[in-house]
Amino acid sequence: MLTRIMMLLAAILLSACQSKDGPAAGQPSATSTTTTSAFQVPIQYHTLDNGLKVVLSQDKTTPIVTVAVYYNIGFRIEPRERTGFAHLFEHMMFQGSQNLGKMEFVNLVQSNGGVLNGSTRFDYTNYFEIVPSHKLETMLWAEADRMRSLDITQDNLTNQQGVVKNEVKVNVLNTPYGGFPWLDMPQYANVNWYNSHNFYGDLDDLDAASLDDVADFFQQYYAPNNAALAIVGDFEYADALRLVEKYFGAISRSAQEIKLPDISEPRQEAGKRASRLDPQATRPGFAFAYHVPERLTPEWYAMGLLDQILLQGEDSLLNQVLVKNEGITAEIEGGINALLGNMLNYQGPMLWLASFIHDADVEEDRIVAALDGVIQTVQNAPIDAETLQRAKVKWRSSFYNDVSATFGFGRADLLASLALYDDDPERINRFEAEMTNVTPEMIQKTAQEYLRSSNRTILVLEAGASSGNAEVAAND
Amino acid sequence: MTNLKNLLVTAVALSFVAAIFAQEKEVPPAGGTPKDFTLPATNSFGLENGLQGTLVEFGSVPKATIRIIVRSGNLNEGKQTWLADLSADFLIEGTSNRSAEDIAKAAAAMGGQVNVGVGEDQTTISADVLAEFAPDMVKLLADIVRNPAFPASELERLKRDRLRQLSIAKTQPQQMAVAEFRKALYGDHPYGRMLPAEEQLAAYTLDDARNFYNNNFGAQRTQIYVAGMFDAAATRAAIESGFTDWRKGPDVLIDLPKRATGKVVVDVVDRPDASQSDIMLGLPTIAPGHEDWIPLQITNSLLGGSFSSRITSNIREDKGYTYSPFSSISTRYQDAYWVQSAAVTTDVTGAALKEIVYEIDNLQKNPPTAEELDGIKNYAAGIFVLQNSTPGGIINMLSYLELQELPDTYLTDYVSEVYAVTPRQVSEIAQTYLREEDMTLAVIGDRSQVSEQVEPYVRGEEE
Numbered sequence: 001m002l003t004r005i006m007m008l009l010a011a012i013l014l015s016a017c018q019s020k021d022g023p024a025a026g027q028p029s030a031t032s033t034t035t036t037s038a039f040q041v042p043i044q045y046h047t048l049d050n051g052l053k054v055v056l057s058q059d060k061t062t063p064i065v066t067v068a069v070y071y072n073i074g075f076r077i078e079p080r081e082r083t084g085f086a087h088l089f090e091h092m093m094f095q096g097s098q099n100l101g102k103m104e105f106v107n108l109v110q111s112n113g114g115v116l117n118g119s120t121r122f123d124y125t126n127y128f129e130i131v132p133s134h135k136l137e138t139m140l141w142a143e144a145d146r147m148r149s150l151d152i153t154q155d156n157l158t159n160q161q162g163v164v165k166n167e168v169k170v171n172v173l174n175t176p177y178g179g180f181p182w183l184d185m186p187q188y189a190n191v192n193w194y195n196s197h198n199f200y201g202d203l204d205d206l207d208a209a210s211l212d213d214v215a216d217f218f219q220q221y222y223a224p225n226n227a228a229l230a231i232v233g234d235f236e237y238a239d240a241l242r243l244v245e246k247y248f249g250a251i252s253r254s255a256q257e258i259k260l261p262d263i264s265e266p267r268q269e270a271g272k273r274a275s276r277l278d279p280q281a282t283r284p285g286f287a288f289a290y291h292v293p294e295r296l297t298p299e300w301y302a303m304g305l306l307d308q309i310l311l312q313g314e315d316s317l318l319n320q321v322l323v324k325n326e327g328i329t330a331e332i333e334g335g336i337n338a339l340l341g342n343m344l345n346y347q348g349p350m351l352w353l354a355s356f357i358h359d360a361d362v363e364e365d366r367i368v369a370a371l372d373g374v375i376q377t378v379q380n381a382p383i384d385a386e387t388l389q390r391a392k393v394k395w396r397s398s399f400y401n402d403v404s405a406t407f408g409f410g411r412a413d414l415l416a417s418l419a420l421y422d423d424d425p426e427r428i429n430r431f432e433a434e435m436t437n438v439t440p441e442m443i444q445k446t447a448q449e450y451l452r453s454s455n456r457t458i459l460v461l462e463a464g465a466s467s468g469n470a471e472v473a474a475n476d
Numbered sequence: 477m478t479n480l481k482n483l484l485v486t487a488v489a490l491s492f493v494a495a496i497f498a499q500e501k502e503v504p505p506a507g508g509t510p511k512d513f514t515l516p517a518t519n520s521f522g523l524e525n526g527l528q529g530t531l532v533e534f535g536s537v538p539k540a541t542i543r544i545i546v547r548s549g550n551l552n553e554g555k556q557t558w559l560a561d562l563s564a565d566f567l568i569e570g571t572s573n574r575s576a577e578d579i580a581k582a583a584a585a586m587g588g589q590v591n592v593g594v595g596e597d598q599t600t601i602s603a604d605v606l607a608e609f610a611p612d613m614v615k616l617l618a619d620i621v622r623n624p625a626f627p628a629s630e631l632e633r634l635k636r637d638r639l640r641q642l643s644i645a646k647t648q649p650q651q652m653a654v655a656e657f658r659k660a661l662y663g664d665h666p667y668g669r670m671l672p673a674e675e676q677l678a679a680y681t682l683d684d685a686r687n688f689y690n691n692n693f694g695a696q697r698t699q700i701y702v703a704g705m706f707d708a709a710a711t712r713a714a715i716e717s718g719f720t721d722w723r724k725g726p727d728v729l730i731d732l733p734k735r736a737t738g739k740v741v742v743d744v745v746d747r748p749d750a751s752q753s754d755i756m757l758g759l760p761t762i763a764p765g766h767e768d769w770i771p772l773q774i775t776n777s778l779l780g781g782s783f784s785s786r787i788t789s790n791i792r793e794d795k796g797y798t799y800s801p802f803s804s805i806s807t808r809y810q811d812a813y814w815v816q817s818a819a820v821t822t823d824v825t826g827a828a829l830k831e832i833v834y835e836i837d838n839l840q841k842n843p844p845t846a847e848e849l850d851g852i853k854n855y856a857a858g859i860f861v862l863q864n865s866t867p868g869g870i871i872n873m874l875s876y877l878e879l880q881e882l883p884d885t886y887l888t889d890y891v892s893e894v895y896a897v898t899p900r901q902v903s904e905i906a907q908t909y910l911r912e913e914d915m916t917l918a919v920i921g922d923r924s925q926v927s928e929q930v931e932p933y934v935r936g937e938e939e
Contacts, residue, residue: 038538039537039538059536061534061535061536061865062513062861062864062865063510063511063512063513063861064861064862064865098501099501099502099504100501100504102793103784103789103793106783106784107784107851108504110782110783110784110851110852110854110855111784111850111851111852111854111855112507112854112858113854113855113857113858113859113861114855114858115858115859115862116783130862131858132510132511132858132861133511134507134508134509134510134511135507135508136507136508137505137507137508138504138505138506138507141502141504141505142504145502158796159793159794159795159796160796161796162795162796162797162821163792163793163796163798163799164799165821166752166796166797166798166799166819166820166821167799167800169751169752169799169819169821170752170798170799170800170819173751174649174750174751174752174819175648175649175650176644176647176648177644234511280647281644281647282643282644282646282647283640283643283644313580313583313584313589314568314576314579314580314583314584314589314590315577315580315581315583315584315589319580320577320580324576324577327632327633327636327637329637329640330637330640330641357640357644358640359636359640389585390581390584390585393584393585393586393587393606394584394587396587396606397539397586397587397588397604397605397606398587400537400538400539400587400606401539401604403537404535404537404539404866407862407865407866465647467643467646469646469647469652469745469746469747471745471746472646472652472655472656472671472745
């Protein structure tokens with residue numbers, strides 16, 4: 001959420017709600033010995049003595065390299081009295097460290113021919129640079145510097161409070177459909193405060209943040225044993241590892257054990273409906289969300305294919321029914337961890353959500369009936385072989401997009417996420433086989449349990465404006 | 477959480493003190509030796525009917541990006557605003573050989589989806605597919621581009637979708653600002669007509685949509701690009717068999733706009749109680765291919781077009797007035813304008829404009845240091861490599877050259893031309909092309925709060 005440069009993806013590590021051995025029912029069986037996909041991501045994985053997880057993946061297509069540092073601090077676990085703080089803090093990481101003053105980090109990256117960004121998601125905060133490959137050492141030095149030594153003044157903090165408040169205005173407060181549904185829906189669908197507060201932050205909470213809060217947060221979460229570093233691109237493995245040791249090896253572990261709150265969500269037993277008025281919108285919006293199965297379980301893989309069958313692409317059932325047949329809307333957007341990442345880069349409870357905008361004369365009952373009708377088709381009978389095969393192909397194609405997104409950053413994102421959450425970045429090479437193994441029976445079983453209407457939240461956006469601005473550049 | 481916080485304060489304070497008393501700052505390591513960057517090899521060919529194909533084998537992920545670009549866009553509508561869009565909506569609604577559902581399923585079975593996008597000068601029909609399906613997707617796209625069925629049953633639905641989109645566009649401040657700014661610069665030319673009137677859009681007929689297609693699509697207006705991993709021989713054969721017997725179609729339409737020659741007064745568009753003002757301040761400028769084109773790009777990057785730029789440093793990182801200010805050079809066929817955009821907090825709308833104008837003026841009067849300019853040049857060279865490092869990026873670059881009639885040497889000489897720009901030249905570029913007195917300002921905001929603040933910049937009575 002830092003700049004406009006590019007859209008990011010995301011996810012993270014050890015949640016208090018999940019045993020370290022992983023869900024007993026959910027352990028994938030014999031994955032690596034079954035199908036191995038033709039496309040394999042090369043990986044070398046190391047953990048430094050201070051706990052920093054380091055994932056290296058070579059790709060010499062172009063002389064560029066991505067350096068991505070992921071911290072296990074997502075916005076859902078930020079302090080209760082400081083909504084929006086994880087994101088505000090992300091901005092702090094660009095405001096100065098021991099050897100790089102304000103704007104010097106940004107200038108260092110750009111003047112070396114690179115781009116950079118940072119973002120805050122459910123389960124991580126990330127920072128990355130994409131630079132000409134011979135500048136790898138420069139970027140490792142800079143990322144290590146701000147991991148070791150944040151150096152912030154009150155002026156910097158006040159400035160970024162202004163910037164972040166403007167960010168909230170431009171993305172949420174001063175625009176129709178602002179925050180719908182990505183910021184709204186978790187607040188209605190979840191019951192645990194950690195999953196259901198305003199992640200962008202109340203403006204009062206943002207104003208209340210102090211330098212002590214900044215120092216405290218840095219001390220708590222920004223430590224090598226709470227982070228993963230991914231390097232993707234044109235480099236030699238031995239050189240990269242030597243440089244990582246040189247710059248990150250001496251950074252101290254966190255003084256205290258890093259305590260994470262319980263972020264579990266109870267099983268939802270009754271359907272929910274909420275509405276909110278958007279005074280700037282001229283047409284109503286409709287969104288729905290279901291809690292998805294726990295990560296890495298057979299049901300979760302099946303849910304990934306249900307997303308393809310129901311929602312992704314023109315051929316999906318919801319598109320065919322709501323867009324083409326019923327003419328309710330022009331497009332439906334959504335997915336698992338939609339708008340803030342993808343199904344592979346989060347950890348913890350998550351929603352499968354979708355939303356669209358429709359005309360005022362389309363009644364909510366009609367939409368719900370159409371939605372129910374589609375859901376029932378996947379609950380009432382096993383999916384046909386052709387549709388399932390198409391879903392698997394779509395998933396694979398979409399996975400390759402994620403892996404190749406943003407000049408190698410997409411690959412770094414998945415590798416860092418899997419290192420942080422599972423201590424297992426090599427998992428990236430097993431997802432395809434797991435998806436291949438999903439059966440029609442598992443699809444149906446998952447639809448019956450997780451696409452229950454009692455596991456659903458509907459959020460309606462009421463349009464409060466009568467019509468668009470008549471003054472705007474009207475042409476006759 | 478609170479207890480933990482108190483415990484940690486001491487430790488944190490110590491580490492901050494250590495930072496403050498550090499003796500000297502380390503100098504960043506310079507890194508290694510630059511590696512050569514080679515532009516990906518392209519394989520271009522033409523058919524007798526004028527259609528051109530370009531194949532670029534590139535990358536390590538088994539996917540291919542296919543784009544068919546037709547020189548037919550909003551420019552070709554005349555005053556029938558959004559007719560190009562409505563007509564293009566029909567492309568995925570079925571052909572004489574396939575239903576809409578057949579198209580959707582066939583594309584999905586290859587790991588792709590057919591996307592259609594209409595721009596000012598071009599319509600793009602595209603799909604990303606798994607590598608092994610590239611030739612089959614070319615065949616599907618050929619059917620879509622050549623044989624659209626224009627089913628009458630879909631007209632009302634597609635118009636309703638466009639009317640909804642129009643209604644939303646007229647409430648989104650950034651889109652409103654672009655519409656106002658464009659109208660001021662281009663008047664009644666299609667480039668200035670961003671939004672149709674509702675009644676106009678509602679009145680379009682099936683014949684209007686079909687005639688637009690018939691009058692504007694054809695082989696000699698069409699380029700096909702395939703980039704990524706794919707079987708080149710089979711893909712070329714699919715292009716040849718899919719398009720060789722397509723009609724030649726019309727010549728490319730050239731219709732350059734008459735552009736505003738000086739400041740145009742634009743009233744503030746009122747959004748009562750808006751917490752921010754969306755501003756666009758800019759003017760028409762030189763087109764791609766002009767000898768000052770690359771120096772102008774560099775000047776833009778330094779002034780407002782990058783995160784480390786002067787305007788962003790000033791109004792974001794120093795003043796905190798805004799989140800995502802940016803300046804850009806927006807291009808169409810042999811046409812461009814420079815504009816600084818920002819969404820700024822309402823009560824500092826005038827103050828933000830004052831700083832923007834200050835930065836322009838300062839750059840005109842004082843050349844940047846060689847160090848600052850060198851940083852921007854390195855940034856531009858790095859961006860150039862990134863722009864040519866993905867299948868989609870490579871196609872963007874090649875189609876940009878094609879549209880703007882630029883020679884291949886534009887690419888091969890780009891980096892050396894970037895490094896030839898001098899500090900003095902940057903100031904001269906700012907003086908010549910970024911004339912504040914000729915800049916038009918569009919503001920979308922709470923009129924009662926911002927009218928007075930923006931008055932000097934709207935009317936140009938004073939600086």
